[in-house]
Amino acid sequence: MSTSSSRIMASSISSLSSSLSSARHSSSSHITKTYRQASTLFLTRRLPEALSTVLPLITPPAPEDPSTDAFDPAPVARASRSTRIKVWSLYLTVLNAILELDSDEGKQAFGTHEWRTLCTKVRDGHIWEEVVHDGYHDIEGNVDADVVINLATILLAHAKTQAVSQKRLENYLAAARTPNLDISDRFGESSRRLRSPAKASGGADTPRDLNARVKILEIYTLHVLPRNNEWEYAHEFISMSAVLDDERREAFLQALQSLQDDQLDAEKREHEEREQQEERIRRDIEEARRLRAENEERERKRLEEERARRQAASTTTEGDYGVETAPSPSSAARRPVPGQPKSTPRSMPPARKGKAVVAPPSLGKRATMVFHNLRALVDQMSASVRMNPFVLYRTLAFIIGLLLMFSRKSIRERVARVLGTSWDKIRSTAGMGVKVSYI
Template identity: 70%
Template sequence: MDSPSYAAHMGLSNSFSSLSSSVSSARATSSSSISKTYRQASTLFLSRRLPEALSTVLPLITPPPSDQPGGAFEPAPVARASRTTRIKVWSLYLTILNAIVELDSDEGKEAFGTQEWRALCLKVRDGEVWEEVVRNGYHGVEGDVDADVVINLATLLLTHAKTQAVNQKRLENYLAAARTPNLDISDRFKNPTKRLQSPAKGASNGADTPRDLNARVKILELYTLHALPRNNEWEYAREFITMSAVLDDERREAFLQALQSLQEEQEEAERREQEERQRREDAIRRDIEEARRLRAENEERERKRLEEERRERERRRREETGSEVDYGIDKTPSIGSSSRPGGKGKVAPPARKPLSKPVAKLPAKSTSSSSQSTSLANRASMVLANIRTLVEQLSIRFQTNPFVLYRTLAFIITLLLMLSRRNIREKIARLLGSSWDKVKATAGMGVKVSYI
């Protein structure tokens, strides 16, 4: 080898060595900074300072702004970190989001503000967080996402997503991309940022190591035993477990038994729910029938009461009409008006006329007294019936409108407060005394007139 070629070769080697050493030092510095920021965010999260923890971890997972509008996409700082650090950062971010979504409405709005808290909850419940992780941390490649991060994403969506359709679709895309290696390297030469993928992608994302195998089994468990059953894809889940090449016979049998148990539990829960719904409907139907029966009984009772009152009024009216006839017509003939058949038509002496009138009026007086006593009894029963009707109406009024009772109680309390004052009591006593004197004077005059 001649000296110029050797010198050029050595210069090129030294250039690559210096470039690799500078890249290694930059990665070490970046990894150290990311680890330091991760520890700060972890401390803030453990102390339940969620806004500070989120604001601390966001710079690690957010791509830096590009200087040029049409420049190449620059990934987030976490994409340059090691596999372990990257998994820790994304796991912490997803844990913080889970804690934020689990906050009460008032607490979340107070901590983050109404708009930001709703945006964070919507990002989790709609599954947009999965796209954010793939785009910012893994260059938009679905199959490059670390298995532990996929497990955390699937668990987060299983807990808070509105539906499991997005979760099922994302897991299917990941499983399909992880089984098929990406052999197209032309795009990596065109886009230099693709060269900054994680070091873990040098190995296969399948089940080459026990750790990868356990992660893949966990993902299959989330997909077949949680996501698919939530979407009522029981048969597809059973076929997927049967055809999976990752599961051995023992695990496949365990998965199938677990799936069968979940299906039976869901069917049992649906049956109990149906029975409970039917029980509630039957109870409501019985209550409606009982209410109708009671209403019919009340209407029948009210109709009978009104009919009885009508009959009672008619009876009292007939009795009062009969007593008035007894008072107006004298059925007993007077002695003075009678004459003997064979007599000469002499008129009885006038001295006997006063004696004949009281004798003739005795039957009418007894009849009038009996009718008066009956009329008083009827009137008393009518007064009692009216009082009973008044009490029933008041009870109904109090039940339908309790404010009437409150107004009555307020009136009674006001009256008692007024009577508690001495001057008012004395004034009322004077009024009652003067009224009572007038009543006694009127009664005395009536007695005198009756006596005369």
């Protein structure tokens, strides 16, 4: 009985192992076929189709019982290491190509909501957590080194800051140096499939693993830490790293110093350019002030000259039209008297020396003077009205009163009689004056 039971158990185990191997083989072939299809779509720049094709490989299946905490990783986690690296690398490459699209092109290809979701997932660094959770069962140190390199590269290109990259790389390097003391993989098939072979002894068993670790150190010390201004820490990390030999350590230190010198030179040039720009702005402001002062001075001189011309024109007009010249005695003496014989004309006495003969102003000049005087009168009236507007009201009231007064016929007739009588008196007085002058 014991022998037959042992044979039955052995046959059952062998049949179970064969069924598991066949299922694993079919799953691996399906993943490989899907990967090739997604790669072809990506190479033909059909990004939406490529993303939708590769997503089922990296998306964990929904749990059968939502009330339990059981979690199954993505299908790619059960594939071989090379296939797993290819699938995750293709996914990250597709995301990188999507983020390099223009905003309008990306929204048109994926829709506004999905486009913004993809951009936010990469720029905020959530893509790293997604890869570790869905593909490696939240074990940071089990992530393949090539996948870590691709994650750090895409974050370097598109992340807002490198704080997430620094934290994730430090966690990965610390987990990779820590030995795996979990012995549950000896009793569970799922744990053996989740455990990365390269992490058994620190991840540097082969030259390929060593090169990948060196590449990660290069990204961490020469790209991520300088972006965060951690120059001294990068120098100390390179100097104390056990992965780097003397030749690589010296090359890393030289490259770090070169990067720091380039940054200092760039900051110096930026400072000089900023100072030059500020100097140009300062000169432009001073030039604008000088031009404004010159314009104000030119306008002030023009106003003074115009005021002087007005005053001169006003003075000349008062001298020409404000004083009447009396007839000279010589002209009265030269008038003929009735009954007296005409005298022979005498020669005019010579003009006194030292007095210049002033020519009378022309008609155009007199018209100009009259115009200036009228304009000055209007300006004075407008200024007085602005200073005391009640003068205008009184004037308007006076004019309205005159109009109302002259609108009555009796008043018009009376004013006409008064004006006629006054004009007759003036005319008779003028006639008597002419007779007296004649006599």
